[in-house]
Each structure stands twice: as C-alpha cells, then as structure tokens.
Amino acid sequence: MKSSRRNFLKIAGITALGVGARPAIDTIAAVGGRGPTEPEPILKQNEKALTAKQWAMVVDTRKIKSEKDVAPLYEACHKIHNVPDMPIKRHEIKWIWPEQFHHAFPDLHSEFLSEKIHHTTFPVLCNHCENPPCVRVCPTKATFKRESDGVVVMDYHRCIGCRFCLAACPYGARSFNFFDPREHIKEINLKFARRTKGVVEKCNFCVERLAEGIEPACVEASKGILTFGDLYDPESEVRKLIAENFTIRRKIHLGTSPAVYYIV
Amino acid sequence: MPNNSKGMYNKNLVIAGIVIFVILAAFPFWFNVVKSAPAPEVVLTEKAKAAKECVRSKEYMTTDHMVLLDVWRDSVVRDAKRTYVNPKGVEFNMSLSNTCLDCHSNKTEFCDRCHDYASVSPYCWDCHIDNPQGGIE
Amino acid sequence: MLEKAIKGSKVYYGWMLALLTLIGVGFGFYLWQFNSGLGITGLSRDVSWGFYIAQFTFLVGVAASAVMLVLPYYLHDYKAFGRITILGEFLAVSSVTMCLLFIIVDLGQPTRALNVLLYPTPRSVLFWDMIVLNGYLLLNLVIGWKVLEAERNNVHYPMWLKPLIYLSIPWAVSIHTVTAFLYCGLPGRGFWLTAILAPRFLSSAFAAGPALLILLCLFVRRISKFDPGWEQIQSLAKIVTYAIILNVFFFLCEIFVVFYSQLPEHMDHFKYLFVGLQGKGSLIPFMWTSMILMVLAIILLVPSQFRQNETVLTIACIAVFIGTWIDKGIGLISGGFVPNPLHYVNEYAPSFPELMITIGVYATGFFILSVLFKIAVTIKEELYA
Numbered sequence: 001m002k003s004s005r006r007n008f009l010k011i012a013g014i015t016a017l018g019v020g021a022r023p024a025i026d027t028i029a030a031v032g033g034r035g036p037t038e039p040e041p042i043l044k045q046n047e048k049a050l051t052a053k054q055w056a057m058v059v060d061t062r063k064i065k066s067e068k069d070v071a072p073l074y075e076a077c078h079k080i081h082n083v084p085d086m087p088i089k090r091h092e093i094k095w096i097w098p099e100q101f102h103h104a105f106p107d108l109h110s111e112f113l114s115e116k117i118h119h120t121t122f123p124v125l126c127n128h129c130e131n132p133p134c135v136r137v138c139p140t141k142a143t144f145k146r147e148s149d150g151v152v153v154m155d156y157h158r159c160i161g162c163r164f165c166l167a168a169c170p171y172g173a174r175s176f177n178f179f180d181p182r183e184h185i186k187e188i189n190l191k192f193a194r195r196t197k198g199v200v201e202k203c204n205f206c207v208e209r210l211a212e213g214i215e216p217a218c219v220e221a222s223k224g225i226l227t228f229g230d231l232y233d234p235e236s237e238v239r240k241l242i243a244e245n246f247t248i249r250r251k252i253h254l255g256t257s258p259a260v261y262y263i264v
Numbered sequence: 265m266p267n268n269s270k271g272m273y274n275k276n277l278v279i280a281g282i283v284i285f286v287i288l289a290a291f292p293f294w295f296n297v298v299k300s301a302p303a304p305e306v307v308l309t310e311k312a313k314a315a316k317e318c319v320r321s322k323e324y325m326t327t328d329h330m331v332l333l334d335v336w337r338d339s340v341v342r343d344a345k346r347t348y349v350n351p352k353g354v355e356f357n358m359s360l361s362n363t364c365l366d367c368h369s370n371k372t373e374f375c376d377r378c379h380d381y382a383s384v385s386p387y388c389w390d391c392h393i394d395n396p397q398g399g400i401e
Numbered sequence: 402m403l404e405k406a407i408k409g410s411k412v413y414y415g416w417m418l419a420l421l422t423l424i425g426v427g428f429g430f431y432l433w434q435f436n437s438g439l440g441i442t443g444l445s446r447d448v449s450w451g452f453y454i455a456q457f458t459f460l461v462g463v464a465a466s467a468v469m470l471v472l473p474y475y476l477h478d479y480k481a482f483g484r485i486t487i488l489g490e491f492l493a494v495s496s497v498t499m500c501l502l503f504i505i506v507d508l509g510q511p512t513r514a515l516n517v518l519l520y521p522t523p524r525s526v527l528f529w530d531m532i533v534l535n536g537y538l539l540l541n542l543v544i545g546w547k548v549l550e551a552e553r554n555n556v557h558y559p560m561w562l563k564p565l566i567y568l569s570i571p572w573a574v575s576i577h578t579v580t581a582f583l584y585c586g587l588p589g590r591g592f593w594l595t596a597i598l599a600p601r602f603l604s605s606a607f608a609a610g611p612a613l614l615i616l617l618c619l620f621v622r623r624i625s626k627f628d629p630g631w632e633q634i635q636s637l638a639k640i641v642t643y644a645i646i647l648n649v650f651f652f653l654c655e656i657f658v659v660f661y662s663q664l665p666e667h668m669d670h671f672k673y674l675f676v677g678l679q680g681k682g683s684l685i686p687f688m689w690t691s692m693i694l695m696v697l698a699i700i701l702l703v704p705s706q707f708r709q710n711e712t713v714l715t716i717a718c719i720a721v722f723i724g725t726w727i728d729k730g731i732g733l734i735s736g737g738f739v740p741n742p743l744h745y746v747n748e749y750a751p752s753f754p755e756l757m758i759t760i761g762v763y764a765t766g767f768f769i770l771s772v773l774f775k776i777a778v779t780i781k782e783e784l785y786a
Binding site for chain 3: 088090091092093094099102103104106107133136137138139140141142158159160161162163164166167168169170171172174175176177178179180196197198199200251254255256
Binding site: 038039040041042043044045046047049144146148149153155156157182188190191192193194195196207211 | 320335337339341342343344345346347348349350351357358360361362387390391392393
C-alpha cells in the first residue's frame with residue numbers, strides 16, 4: 001500500500017515534469033537528434049603539436065646582463081595570456097616574474113654572494129614539478145599533471161577556489177583571482193580565454209602554443225636566455241645544456257623535482 | 265508525544281492547503297502546458313551562413329551543443345587533444361573562443377536568444393570572448 | 402522535541418533575535434563578498450588563508466572535544482558524565498556546522514563546492530576532511546537526539562545506536578587529526594611541517610572544548626533549574642588541566658627542536674610570531690598574551706584548592722579558551738604563511754567585512770547551540786529539577 005502510493009507519486013511527478021518541459025523542448029528542437037548510423041567523432045592531438053615526456057626549461061642566467069634583457073619575456077607571457085594588472089599589490093597575478101637570488105633561492109643564499117649574482121634578476125615561474133605538491137592537495141583534480149607531457153595544468157572550469165594549492169606550492173608560483181580580473185587586462189588577446197574571479201591561475205608552459213607546434217612565448221621572447229625541451233630526450237637542447245653546465249633548481253630538498261633549471 | 269491526538273483535526277483544511285500548494289508549486293508546468301512562448305529566431309552571421317554547416321548537423325547542435333562543448337573542454341584542457349574529426353571526416357580546432365565564437369560572433373542574437381528563452385545562464389562568456397570585434401562586456 | 406526551543410522567556414527571545422540580526426548582517430556582508438570576490442578580505446597571494454580557515458581549525462577542535470565526555474561515560478562507565486554528554490554532543494553539532502560554514506565562505510567559487518563529490522580525490526586531505534566533518538556532524542546529531550529522546554521517555558536508547566556511539570570516539574580524534582594533516586603534509590611550510598602538529602591540535606582542543614563546556618555548564622546552572630553537577634564540572638576541570646599542560650609541553654618540544662636545530666625554514670616563522678622578522682611583527686602582542694594566558698591557566702588549574710573555587714575555575718577556563726583561540730585562531734595560519742616561501746614578510750590582518758562574516762558564522766553556530774541547549778536543558782529540568 002505504502003510503496004504503491006510512493007510509486008504513484010513518483011510517476012505523477014515525472015509525468016508532470018515531462019508534460020511541462022515538453023513544449024519547450026519541442027519548440028527548440030524542431031527535428032529529433034542524430035541519425036543512428038553516423039560514425040563516432042574522433043578526438044585527437046594536433047598533428048603539428050610539439051610533444052615530450054616531460055617538458056623542461058633551462059634559464060641561462062649568464063646571459064642576463066640587465067633588467068632590459070628579461071623584461072620582454074615577462075611582457076610577452078602576460079600579454080598573450082591576458083594576465084591582469086591588479087591595482088592592489090597583494091592581489092597580484094603572476095605567471096613569470098623577476099626575483100633576486102636570495103628570494104628565488106633562499107636556501108642557497110649567502111651573505112658574501114658575488115656582486116654579479118646579487119644584481120642579476122632571476123626569472124621565476126611554475127616549475128612544472130615532476131612531483132608537484134599542488135596537484136597532490138587539490139580536492140577536485142582541478143590542477144593536475146598532464147600525462148602526455150608532464151605540464152602542471154589548471155582547469156579553471158573545475159577549480160573551487162579553496163587555495164590549498166597556494167599553501168602547497170613552495171615557489172609562490174600560484175595566484176588567486178581575488179577580484180574579477182577582466183577589468184584589469186590592459187590589452188586583450190582575443191585568442192586566449194580570460195579567467196573569472198575566485199579561481200587559481202599560473203603558468204601553463206604555453207600548452208596552447210605547444211599544440212600549434214611553437215615554443216612558449218617567454219622562450220621565444222628571451223633571445224636565447226631560456227631554452228625549452230624534453231627532459232627525457234638525451235638529444236634535446238635542454239639536456240645538452242644540463243649536461244654541459246652546472247645547473248641549480250629551486251628548493252630541490254623538498255623532493256618536488258622542479259623542471260626549471262638555472263645555469264648561474 | 266502529547267499532541268499526537270490533535271493530528272487528525274482540520275483534515276479538510278489540511279488537504280485543501282496541500283492542493284493549493286501543489287497547484288502553486290507546479291505553476292511553471294501547467295502554465296507551459298496551456299501556453300508556451302513562441303520559439304526564438306536565431307540570427308546567423310554572414311560567416312556562419314557562408315560555412316553552411318556547423319561542426320555537426322544543425323539538429324545536433326540545437327539539442328546537444330552543451331554536451332559537445334563539455335566534451336571539448338575536457339578533451340582540450342585535460343587530455344591535450346585539440347583536434348575534432350566530425351562524423352563526416354572534417355577536422356576542427358576544438359576552441360570555443362577561436363572556432364565557435366569566431367563564426368557565432370553575435371552573442372545577443374544567437375546564443376542569448378535561446379538561453380533567455382530556456383531560462384539558462386551559462387557563464388562561458390565570463391572568460392571566453394563574447395564578441396571578437398568588441399572588448400569586454 | 403523541537404517545540405521546546407520555541408517556547409522561552411523574553412531574555413531567550415531577545416538573545417535569539419540578537420543572534421538572528423548578527424546572522425543577517427553577516428549574510429549581507431557575505432553577499433558582498435560573493436558578488437565581488439575574496440578581495441574584500443585581508444587575504445593576499447602570500448597569506449592565502451586567514452581568519453576563516455583559522456576559525457575553522459579552532460572549531461574543529463571544539464567539536465572534537467565532545468569525545469572527552471563520551472569516552473569516559475561509554476568506555477569507562479563513568480556514570481557522572483551521563484548527565485551532560487548531551488551538552489558535549491550538541492556543542493559538537495554547532496561547532497562542526499560553523500566549521501563547514503567557514504569552509505564555504507572561504508571558497509572562491511562556492512557554487513562549485515560539490516565538485517569535491519563530483520570528482521572525488523582521495524589523495525587530497527581536504528577530501529578526507531570533508532568526509533570526517535560531515536560524518537561527525539551526522540553522528541553527533543543522531544546520537545545526541547536519540548539519547549536525549551530516550552532519556553526523556555524514560556527508556557533505554559535503541560541498540561543500533563551503540564555502535565554509532567563507539568564509532569564517534571575514534572571519529573572525534575580523526576576530525577582533528579585530519580585537519581592537522583591539511584597543514585603538516587605541505588613540504589614548503591616549515592611552521593606546520595612537524596609530526597607534533599596533530600598532537601598539539603588535539604591537546605589544545607581537549608583544553609579549549611571542555612573549558613568552554615565548563616563555562617556553559619556554569620551558565621546553564623545559573624539560568625535554569627538544571628544543575629549539570631559539581632562532580633561533572635570538576636572532572637571536566639581535570640581534563641582541561643592535563644590537556645593544557647600537554648599543549649604547552651608539546652609546544653615547548655616544538656620550540657626545542659626548531660631552535661636547537663637552528664633550521665631557518667622552521668625558525669623564521671616562530672621568530673616572526675614572537676619577536677618579529679625584518680621589522681614586522683603585528684602578532685607579537687597576541688602571541689605573548691596567548692602564552693601568558695596558558696601558563697596562568699596552568700597555575701590556576703593545577704592546585705586542587707584553586708580549581709575547586711568556582712570563580713578561579715571560571716577565570717582559568719576563560720584564560721584557556723582565549724589562549725588557545727589566539728594560538729590557533731590567529732597565530733597558526735598567519736604564522737605558517739609568514740614569511741612566504743620566497744622569504745618576503747608580507748603580513749595579514751582581517752578586513753572589516755571579513756570580521757563581520759566571521760561574526761555572522763559564529764552567530765549561526767550560537768543560534769544552533771542555543772536551540773539545542775534549550776531543548777536539552779528544558780528536558781533535563783523536567784527530569785532532574
């Protein structure tokens with residue numbers, strides 16, 4: 001008795017919903033959906049896309065003579081990715097930016113550092129770690145390590161804005177949109193999406209350019225200061241540079257295994 | 265439970281109340297049965313007209329474009345796959361900003377008309393350019 | 402039973418109305434935050450968690466402390482606590498509710514909160530925190546309600562409740578342990594990166610929670626005909642005493658390790674909190690106040706003749722509560738984020754809207770607490786008065 005009444009209510013409810021929604025669906029969809037024999041669509045990687053097991057970057061800081069040498073690469077990145085220029089400093093959004101040695105490498109700092117190093121500014125960005133703590137802590141997999149090429153990617157559609165990843169990142173590489181960023185983009189790049197308030201963003205190693213077969217914007221603008229390539233391809237430019245020079249990485253004692261190498 | 269015996273008083277009032285509540289709550293449904301607003305007319309841009317067909321058939325796009333976009337977004341962002349080969353074998357770049365909105369650059373006459381009619385408010389344009397000619401809304 | 406919460410004195414109505422007003426005001430400010438973004442808070446890209454998450458952390462502790470009543474009563478058959486376990490459970494319910502609200506108001510995209518369920522990610526501690534907090538809320542609501550109902554009807558509570566009660570004991574420990582794991586598993590944050598963080602959380606929780614319960618018991622005795630009991634309050638006082646001593650001991654263990662090892666990554670945060678770093682130290686007075694209050698509380702609680710004096714006990718409990726609140730509700734989060742990983746000292750202070758939203762959440766918690774306590778106390782009055 002009880003269950004049949006419940007069933008009746010269920011059916012009545014579903015019917016009411018159907019009857020109510022029907023005219024709206026009918027008018028929008030004048031003719032019914034797909035033909036049954038159509039082949040399934042295929043999703044695939046772009047043919048011209050650059051691929052790697054783990055993308056990596058080498059920063060040759062010996063080539064940085066002054067601030068002027070590196071300024072264009074910050075600008076190129078922020079312009080192309082619609083990175084806003086937030087008016088309040090504590091809300092800053094940064095994908096790649098300059099730091100002094102003792103901020104970029106606080107654990108390697110010494111009081112009697114060479115004058116040259118002391119005055120060099122080091123470009124810092126997301127390290128696309130091989131063992132990223134930010135990915136470990138994300139409760140929705142909104143940030144994840146892309147299996148195809150090791151890029152640590154943000155899915156802005158999924159991010160709930162809990163900022164656990166900001167706490168987990170030991171490099172300060174992540175920024176949160178405290179306000180709507182859209183009003184603060186100086187010159188908009190219509191080819192690239194903006195972000196909404198309440199989500200985290202960071203360097204994406206230019207995945208949108210890699211898919212088109214071109215190198216990251218900062219690398220292109222750096223005139224040889226930055227080199228980009230596959231860490232696991234012994235023939236790659238980055239591997240050659242790492243093999244031939246002494247390189248350092250940021251905070252390697254934390255076990256994150258950063259993929260950005262610095263020649264000093 | 266000291267007040268239990270009172271439960272069955274005012275039976276008629278209670279039933280009448282429930283009936284009135286159900287009628288009010290179901291307003292959108294029976295209102296739609298009686299009279300539904302005429303379907304909106306969407307306007308195609310010259311570019312869209314010239315292309316003749318969208319990534320999929322008009323019928324599919326009308327009913328399932330949101331499903332398609334959802335698949336595209338996950339594929340591009342999460343799987344690094346950006347090329348879409350439709351059932352006819354034509355390839356497309358899976359990009360809302362650069363493929364969809366490139367043709368359908370008239371948000372108000374195209375997207376909004378149906379969305380308003382169906383009373384849905386997707387927030388795609390918060391981030392994806394709504395009008396490549398103009399700036400920010 | 403809910404009807405007991407509707408009938409009350411004018412003072413009760415006034416109190417509830419005042420809380421509703423605060424909730425309304427807080428909600429108004431929240432709408433502002435919802436519409437314009439978390440930028441209206443004092444948070445920054447360096448101190449990306451602040452007052453909300455700190456209150457959340459503190460209140461998880463208060464919630465967990467219900468176990469200090471449940472465990473002696475159900476596991477050790479300490480009968481005296483049977484009279485007041487309900488107060489602990491209802492305090493837990495309102496505290497966990499506040500915790501969940503603090504998480505929600507802290508989200509940048511609160512409408513997407515259910516993504517945590519849609520894309521469950523067991524490797525994230527936040528996923529587990531979501532599970533243990535909601536589970537604990539449900540457990541305490543069901544147990545508290547059913548036991549009270551049975552007591553009122555003069556029958557034994559249903560037998561299916563027993564396993565849930567036993568489950569609630571380790572569950573209480575788990576909520577605060579998991580909450581500590583949110584912080585102490587992050588490689589780049591030296592302040593939190595210590596195995597003693599979870600024990601510290603638990604000890605401060607088992608001091609702060611029962612201290613609040615003592616204050617609530619004394620308050621209930623004053624305004625109602627229900628007396629929670631001298632023995633009960635004194636037993637709670639002993640729990641507070643040992644817990645606050647352990648809390649200070651654990652803290653000193655941490656201080657020894659950090660300062661004897663001289664590891665800068667761990668030391669700098671303590672320096673910032675207690676003596677200042679690079680000329681900045683807005684939290685110094687708070688941290689020392691916290692330390693002084695905790696030590697004072699120990700002095701007032703250890704000798705039994707002090708503890709048995711209700712005025713002294715009240716002062717000691719207030720000292721414990723405020724001391725641990727500053728420690729967790731102010732120092733813990735800022736201390737972990739300052740200096741930042743690049744060694745900049747960028748300080749944090751909550752903004753006015755942030756404080757109003759915080760007050761709104763607290764008002765919500767106290768509203769729920771008042772409703773539940775009103776029910777419990779009214780029923781107890783009928784039974785014992």
